[in-house]
Amino acid sequence: MSDQPNPRQAAALALAIAALCLLLVVSLMVGEARLTPAQVVSGLLRQEEFASVVVWQLRLPRLIVGGLVGAALAAAGVVMQAYFRNSLASPGLLGVSSGGTAGAVVAIAIGATASSLWILPLASIAGASLATLAVIGLARRGASTERLLLAGVALNALLGAMTTYVLSAYERNTQILFWLLGGIEDRTWEHVAMASPIVVVGALLWPLGRPLDLLALGPREAQSLGVDVRVLRRKLLVASTLLSALATAVAGTVGFVGLIVPHLLRLAIGPEHKRLVPVSLVAGATFVIGCDIAGRLAGDLRLGIVTSLIGGPFFLWMLRKTL
Amino acid sequence: MDASQDALSLGAIEVPGRLQLDRLALPRGALIGLVGPNGSGKSTLLQVAAGLLPPGPGGAVQWDGEPLASVPMLDRGRRAAWVPQEALFEFGFSVRSVVAQGRFAHGDDGAGVDEAVAQFDLVALSHRPVNELSGGERHRVLLARALATGAPLQLWDEPLAALDPRHGLEVLMLARKLSQAGGTVVFSLHDLRVAHCLDFVAVLHERKLRAAGAPETVLTPELLREVFGVKSRSGETLILELP
Numbered sequence: 036m037s038d039q040p041n042p043r044q045a046a047a048l049a050l051a052i053a054a055l056c057l058l059l060v061v062s063l064m065v066g067e068a069r070l071t072p073a074q075v076v077s078g079l080l081r082q083e084e085f086a087s088v089v090v091w092q093l094r095l096p097r098l099i100v101g102g103l104v105g106a107a108l109a110a111a112g113v114v115m116q117a118y119f120r121n122s123l124a125s126p127g128l129l130g131v132s133s134g135g136t137a138g139a140v141v142a143i144a145i146g147a148t149a150s151s152l153w154i155l156p157l158a159s160i161a162g163a164s165l166a167t168l169a170v171i172g173l174a175r176r177g178a179s180t181e182r183l184l185l186a187g188v189a190l191n192a193l194l195g196a197m198t199t200y201v202l203s204a205y206e207r208n209t210q211i212l213f214w215l216l217g218g219i220e221d222r223t224w225e226h227v228a229m230a231s232p233i234v235v236v237g238a239l240l241w242p243l244g245r246p247l248d249l250l251a252l253g254p255r256e257a258q259s260l261g262v263d264v265r266v267l268r269r270k271l272l273v274a275s276t277l278l279s280a281l282a283t284a285v286a287g288t289v290g291f292v293g294l295i296v297p298h299l300l301r302l303a304i305g306p307e308h309k310r311l312v313p314v315s316l317v318a319g320a321t322f323v324i325g326c327d328i329a330g331r332l333a334g335d336l337r338l339g340i341v342t343s344l345i346g347g348p349f350f351l352w353m354l355r356k357t358l
Numbered sequence: 359m360d361a362s363q364d365a366l367s368l369g370a371i372e373v374p375g376r377l378q379l380d381r382l383a384l385p386r387g388a389l390i391g392l393v394g395p396n397g398s399g400k401s402t403l404l405q406v407a408a409g410l411l412p413p414g415p416g417g418a419v420q421w422d423g424e425p426l427a428s429v430p431m432l433d434r435g436r437r438a439a440w441v442p443q444e445a446l447f448e449f450g451f452s453v454r455s456v457v458a459q460g461r462f463a464h465g466d467d468g469a470g471v472d473e474a475v476a477q478f479d480l481v482a483l484s485h486r487p488v489n490e491l492s493g494g495e496r497h498r499v500l501l502a503r504a505l506a507t508g509a510p511l512q513l514w515d516e517p518l519a520a521l522d523p524r525h526g527l528e529v530l531m532l533a534r535k536l537s538q539a540g541g542t543v544v545f546s547l548h549d550l551r552v553a554h555c556l557d558f559v560a561v562l563h564e565r566k567l568r569a570a571g572a573p574e575t576v577l578t579p580e581l582l583r584e585v586f587g588v589k590s591r592s593g594e595t596l597i598l599e600l601p
Contacts, residue, residue, distance in 0.1 A: 258409075260439075
């Protein structure tokens with residue numbers, strides 16, 4: 036079914052790339068001020084002042100941040116699912132995104148973010164790392180679905196409460212909504228810079244396809260076949276934590292992307308990670324940009340709301356199949 | 359390789375609560391059975407032998423006389439293959455791609471994979487997702503993967519338990535062929551009648567090694583009574599063979 040790239044897989048990849056290209060253009064057109072494709076082009080070329088401002092100041096950073104966030108969350112989901120050998124593992128459900136949010140919010144509250152652009156992502160990475168360690172402690176590797184999800188529920192509740200408390204105590208109430216239900220409106224080139232390491236981490240995952248396959252079928256089996264499982268697992272944890280944290284630092288908690296995208300991709304192109312990892316980066320970006328456009332068309336629904344509206348029912352459907 | 363003819367030797371193994379073993383040496387080119395009641399430490403022994411569980415402080419595992427600790431991780435994948443007792447798959451990799459994983463340490467995708475698929479009667483299943491197979495079929499996939507590694511030391515944890523009589527016999531014949539070609543096959547089993555036909559048997563009892571050697575000298579009525587609590591006698595019995 037999935038040894039050689041078959042026509043179906045090639046078609047799925049071509050479709051994802053075509054969809055991405057289309058959405059890239061649409062994403063620059065749609066918004067409070069609608070632009071025609073011709074205006075988008077003249078805006079991109081800085082030929083027309085108004086279109087140029089809209090494209091370069093508002094929509095392009097938003098588009099790029101959305102793409103990076105989607106790529107990061109989908110790839111983090113793929114990695115976590117292989118690590119825990121469970122297709123329900125993902126940054127949102129396991130509380131890693133909530134950890135990143137809590138870290139970011141604490142940094143904002145104590146005013147640390149004013150000094151440097153990089154404090155916010157670093158704080159987010161610290162929070163996400165703590166959450167990752169907690170999940171591993173609570174659920175162990177290859178844990179049952181119940182155990183894994185319960186650990187995630189506990190962490191999400193704890194970290195969510197922490198985030199809400201910090202934000203309300205420090206009188207930044209307006210930001211609570213942003214951090215608990217993520218979004219990518221009003222993103223600037225600064226946010227693009229903050230999220231840019233996602234490209235590097237994604238590229239580092241690329242060569243790990245084969246070992247990921249082996250790990251996904253059992254850590255002891257993988258080790259007996261020659262994989263240095265301890266080293267591989269460490270790399271995977273660092274990568275998935277970094278990806279989740281960087282995405283959270285610029286967009287808040289955007290749920291379900293790491294669950295939906297890998298699952299649909301496995302159905303479309305099979306479970307082999309040497310394809311799943313790169314395609315998940317493209318498809319994740321496509322999915323989030325698409326959700327963002329849908330949100331804008333539906334009267335400025337936040338990205339986090341759109342992904343949750345799609346992801347909630349999807350998750351329940353998956354759960355019904357799994358348990 | 360040193361002068362030792364042992365494919366595998368274990369010394370001073372101590373896995374708390376699971377296995378304590380002073381010394382066990384297994385000859386190269388032999389078909390070797392590991393028997394013992396449930397919980398006697400067979401799986402633990404195989405995992406220690408495969409380098410998947412630490413042998414404990416002062417414990418040592420040697421492959422062909424070479425300490426396992428000095429064998430690089432990737433080399434291990436070429437020199438020994440381990441098959442777990444339970445074959446569980448979360449993701450729907452195809453049968454062939456799982457068998458091809460046996461080539462990971464060799465860095466090639468193909469060599470010996472189709473042969474291994476055919477050996478274990480998996481040709482008709484080769485494109486099916488492994489998570490939709492029956493327990494016995496999944497086990498054959500793992501055995502085929504172990505075979506595809508081409509490793510001279512094969513460590514199989516109860517390979518016969520999940521298989522139907524015919525596939526069980528085929529696996530035994532294959533193991534026999536591997537050992538005749540100079541490989542060493544060590545596997546745990548519960549069928550003492552099968553154990554009787556092997557080259558070498560190690561008996562575990564209460565997480566310790568009770569006896570090891572040729573089956574006719576080891577599997578005495580006294581030992582069977584003491585270790586397994588069964589009375590034994592030779593006599594006419596149903597004999598199964600491949601046609």
